[in-house]
Amino acid sequence: MTVTIVGSQLGDEGKGGIVDLYGDDVDVVARYQGGDNAGHTVVHEGEEYKLSLVPSGAIRGKVGVLGNGCVVNPRTLFDEIDTLQDRGLDPDVRIAERAHVILPFHRVLDGIEEKVKSETDQEVGTTGRGIGPTYEDKAGRRGVRVGDLLDPDVLRERLEYVVPQKRAVVEDVYGLDIDELEDPDVLDVDAIFEEFREFGRRFEAEDMTVNAGAFLSATIDEGQNVMLEGAQGTIIDIDHGNYPYVTSSNPTAGGAATGTGLSPGVVGDGEVIGIVKAYLTRVGSGPLPTELGGVVGDTPDYDEQGEGENEELANYIREEGGEYGTVTGRPRRVGWLDLPMLRHSTRVSGFTGIAINHLDVLAGLDEVKVGHTYTLDGEELASMPATTEQWARCEANFKTFDGWPEVDWQAAASEGYDALPENAKTYVEYIESELDTPAYAIGVGPGRGETIVREQPF
Numbered sequence: 045m046t047v048t049i050v051g052s053q054l055g056d057e058g059k060g061g062i063v064d065l066y067g068d069d070v071d072v073v074a075r076y077q078g079g080d081n082a083g084h085t086v087v088h089e090g091e092e093y094k095l096s097l098v099p100s101g102a103i104r105g106k107v108g109v110l111g112n113g114c115v116v117n118p119r120t121l122f123d124e125i126d127t128l129q130d131r132g133l134d135p136d137v138r139i140a141e142r143a144h145v146i147l148p149f150h151r152v153l154d155g156i157e158e159k160v161k162s163e164t165d166q167e168v169g170t171t172g173r174g175i176g177p178t179y180e181d182k183a184g185r186r187g188v189r190v191g192d193l194l195d196p197d198v199l200r201e202r203l204e205y206v207v208p209q210k211r212a213v214v215e216d217v218y219g220l221d222i223d224e225l226e227d228p229d230v231l232d233v234d235a236i237f238e239e240f241r242e243f244g245r246r247f248e249a250e251d252m253t254v255n256a257g258a259f260l261s262a263t264i265d266e267g268q269n270v271m272l273e274g275a276q277g278t279i280i281d282i283d284h285g286n287y288p289y290v291t292s293s294n295p296t297a298g299g300a301a302t303g304t305g306l307s308p309g310v311v312g313d314g315e316v317i318g319i320v321k322a323y324l325t326r327v328g329s330g331p332l333p334t335e336l337g338g339v340v341g342d343t344p345d346y347d348e349q350g351e352g353e354n355e356e357l358a359n360y361i362r363e364e365g366g367e368y369g370t371v372t373g374r375p376r377r378v379g380w381l382d383l384p385m386l387r388h389s390t391r392v393s394g395f396t397g398i399a400i401n402h403l404d405v406l407a408g409l410d411e412v413k414v415g416h417t418y419t420l421d422g423e424e425l426a427s428m429p430a431t432t433e434q435w436a437r438c439e440a441n442f443k444t445f446d447g448w449p450e451v452d453w454q455a456a457a458s459e460g461y462d463a464l465p466e467n468a469k470t471y472v473e474y475i476e477s478e479l480d481t482p483a484y485a486i487g488v489g490p491g492r493g494e495t496i497v498r499e500q501p502f
C-alpha cells in the first residue's frame with residue numbers, strides 16, 4: 045500500500061520527520077514533485093540530517109525514488125549523496141528517466157526574473173534553485189530529461205535547441221551581457237554537454253535510473269509498502285495555492301499520482317496524511333491573514349503590521365521553533381494556525397489522517413489563537429477564496445485557547461496522548477473536529493522519540 049505525506053500549509057510543517065517516523069514499515073520512499081528547493085529534516089540518534097533531494101527514508105536505509113514529477117539538479121544530488129556517505133550512510137537513490145533536469149541556466153534565470161520582479165515588488169521570494177524555469181521548460185516541451193543524459197546524441201540535440209533560446213532571453217529580453225554573468229558557461233552548449241553527459245555516465249554506472257511508474261507499481265504488486273513524500277505545501281501548490289506566490293509543482297495528493305506514475309486509484313486506496321504545524325510559517329512573499337508581525341522584504345505590508353506586541357510574539361515563536369529556512373537560512377514569517385487554510389487543504393488532498401507538529405513550541409504562552417473563519421466583504425468564510433487578491437483582503441476571526449505548560453515532552457511522548465497537558469488536548473481535538481480527520485501523530489519535539497503516535501498507517 046501507499047502512504048502519501050502532504051504539507052497542509054506553506055511548507056516546513058515537519059514532513060521529513062513524519063516520513064522518518066513511519067519509515068520502519070516502508071520499503072521505498074518516493075518524492076513526487078519539487079527538487080532541491082525542499083529542505084526536510086530528520087533527527088536520528090541525536091544527529092540532524094537536512095535533505096533536499098534524497099528522500100527522507102535514506103536515514104533508515106530505505107530505497108529512495110525521485111519520481112517523474114521531480115526536477116533534479118545532478119550537481120546538488122551528487123553533493124548530497126556524497127555528504128551522506130561521508131556521514132556513514134549509503135543512500136540508494138533511483139531517479140525517474142522522465143524527471144526533468146535543472147540545468148545551470150535555470151538557476152541563473154530564476155535569479156534574473158526575481159530581480160526584475162522585485163523592481164515592482166512582485167518577487168515570489170523563490171529559493172533560487174531554478175525550479176520555476178525548469179518546470180517552464182518542461183511544460184514548453186523544450187526540457188532535458190534524466191533519460192536524455194544517457195544518450196549523447198539526444199542530449200546534444202536538446203541543448204542545441206534550448207540554449208540559444210535562453211541566450212536570446214538573457215540578452216534581448218533582459219538586456220544582459222552573457223560574458224558579464226558570474227559564469228558565462230551556464231549558457232554554453234559544450235560546457236553543459238560535457239558536465240551533464242558525465243552525470244549521465246555516473247547515473248548509468250551506478251544503475252540509478254528507473255521507469256518510476258513501473259518500478260513503484262512492481263514494488264506494490266509484490267506486497268511492499270511505498271511512502272510518497274510530498275515536498276512544499278498545499279498553499280504553495282501551483283494550482284491550489286496562492287498563485288503567483290507558489291512553487292511550480294503540485295505538492296497536493298493528486299501530484300502523488302502524476303508525479304510517480306502510480307494510478308490515482310493506488311494512491312487513493314492508501315492513506316493520505318496531512319502534516320500540520322501547530323502555528324504557521326511562510327518563507328517568501330504573499331498574503332498571510334493570521335500573520336503575527338512580519339519579515340522585512342517578505343511580508344507584503346510590513347510597514348503597517350510590522351511593529352508592536354505581535355511582532356514580539358512572532359519573534360518568540362520563531363526563536364523557540366528555530367524558524368529559519370532549511371535551504372536559504374531566511375527567517376520564516378510566523379502566524380497563528382489558519383483553519384480556513386486547513387479546511388481547503390483537507391478537501392484538496394482528502395486527508396485520511398493528520399499529524400500535528402510543534403505543539404511544544406507553543407507551550408508556555410498564556411493563550412494560543414487560531415484563525416477560525418475569515419470575513420471577506422462582510423461575509424463569513426469557512427475556507428479559502430480562490431484568488432490571492434481576495435485572500436489578501438480576508439480578515440481572520442480568531443478563537444482563543446488557554447495555553448499549556450512546558451512539560452517533559454520526551455516522557456509525554458513515551459506515555460502517550462493522555463500525558464499531554466489538558467489544554468493542548470483541547471487544541472488538538474478542536475483541529476480534529478473542525479477537519480473531521482483524526483490526528484495520527486502529534487509532534488512535541490524534533491526527534492523521532494518526541495512524537496506521540498496514535499495510529500500506524502501501514
Ligand code: GDP
Binds near residue numbers: 061082083370405489
Ligand atoms: P519539512 O520541510 O516539512 O520536512 O520541515 P523542515 O525540516 O523544513 O522544518 C521542520 C523543523 O521543525 C525541523 O527543524 C524539524 O526538526 C523540526 N520539527 C519537526 N517536528 C517538530 C516538533 O514537533 N517540535 C519541534 N520543536 N520541532 C519539530
Ligand code: IMO
Binds near residue numbers: 277290
Ligand atoms: P519544504 O519541502 C517552504 C517557497 C519559496 C517561495 C516559493 C517558490 O522544505 O517544505 P521555488 O524556489 O519553489 O520556486 O519558490 O515557494 N518554497 C518553500 N517554502 N518550504 C519548502 O519546501 C519550499 N519550497 C519552496 O520560499 O516562496
Ligand code: MG
Binds near residue numbers: 056082083084085
Ligand atoms: Mg523544509
